[in-house]
Amino acid sequence: MATPRPVTGGKACSTRDLCVVLHDVAPSxxxxCQRVLGHVRRCADAAGIELPLTLLVVPHMHGDTALPARYLRWLHRMAGAGHELCLHGLTHRDEGPPARGLREHLLRRHYTAGEGEFAALTREQALAKLREGRxxxxxxxxxMDGFVAPAWLMSPASLKAVGKAGFRHTCTLTEVIALPQRQALKAPSLVFSTRAAWRRQLSRAWNTYLAHQARDTRLLRLELHPGDAEHPDILRCWTGLLTEALRSRMPLRLGEAAMLARRLG
Known part of the structure; x- marks a missing residue:
């Protein structure tokens, strides 16, 4: 991806806003990530706007500590161009205690494929990971002033640790949360699951419906993953939803959305 033009968005002055967030930013x-960002850039260029992004960075994805110089330079260029970097776990791998009950098992082992790193941690365990990431x-x-847990799964103790570690904002699947006071702003997420054909089909239908239902919501989030440009049907869906949202919504970074939560809270 070429170095983006400097961005200036995010004054939180429109009646409807949009956050575009890229997950799982890591060398592997x-x-x-670059394929997805290329399509995002084309949508923004077609709309004639600068689009500030939030990039969720994983320091040691699945235990991989490699840090190529080109990748690090790219992160610095993105930050220098005005995009926001947030910490997105430490390893993106769930190494917590065994799941308790069917619901927790489904969330941690099927919904996230074992990547809900902060889903079942104690406060001390979460704080250690957060401090290492910082x-x-x-x-x-x-x-990195913000933290977003992999799959947005945080135990109550982990949420407390995020504020204790000094982060200024976090989010769940449905809210952006300003810290440390925890003012919350409703912010539904359009997010796609691509691991199987039935998931892709359901994702397209659900996100199209959700975007329509959320058309008057103050803040909407498009939450993208590195694999979201690999399947033409998924790519057409989210680029179409992004193009439509950019016609009527002002783009914000998550940090600016948290400022809005503070103001409205």
């Missing part, structure tokens, strides 16, 4: 997923970012000169 970088190629997919230290990693600081050592590389990367500013």
């Amino acid at each position: 997923r970088w190629e997919g 230290a990693w970012a600081k050592a590389l000169g990367l500013s």
Whole structure:
């Protein structure tokens, strides 16, 4: 991806806003990230606007500590161009205790395929991971004021740890949360599941419906993953929804959405 033009969006002054968020930013997923961002950029160019993004960075995806120089330079360019970097777990891998009950088992092992890293951690376990992630970012000169848990799954203890670790905002699947006071702003998410054909078909139908239902919601989020450009049907769906949203919504970064939550809360 070419270095984006400097962005200025995010004054939180429109009546309806949009956050475009890219998950799983890591060296092992970088190629997919760039494909997705290329399509995002084309949608923004067609709309004639600058589109500030939030990139969710995983320091050690599935235990991989590799840090290619080209990837690190790219992160710095993205931040320098005005895009927001947030911490997205440490390893993106659920190594917590065994699931308790059917609902937790389904969430942690099927909904997330074992990637809900903060789903079942104690406060101390979560705080240790968060501090390690912050230290990693600081050592590389990367500013990350926000934290988003993989799959948005956080135990109550983990949520407390996020504020204790000094992060200024986080979110769930349906809300953006300003810290430390935890003012919450309703923000439904359009997110696609691509692991199987039936998931892709259901995702297209559900997100089209949700976008329609949320057309008057103050804040809408498009939550993208590195694999979302690999399937033409999914790609057509989310680029169409993004193009439609850009006609009537002002783009914000998650940090600016949290500022809005503080103001409205």
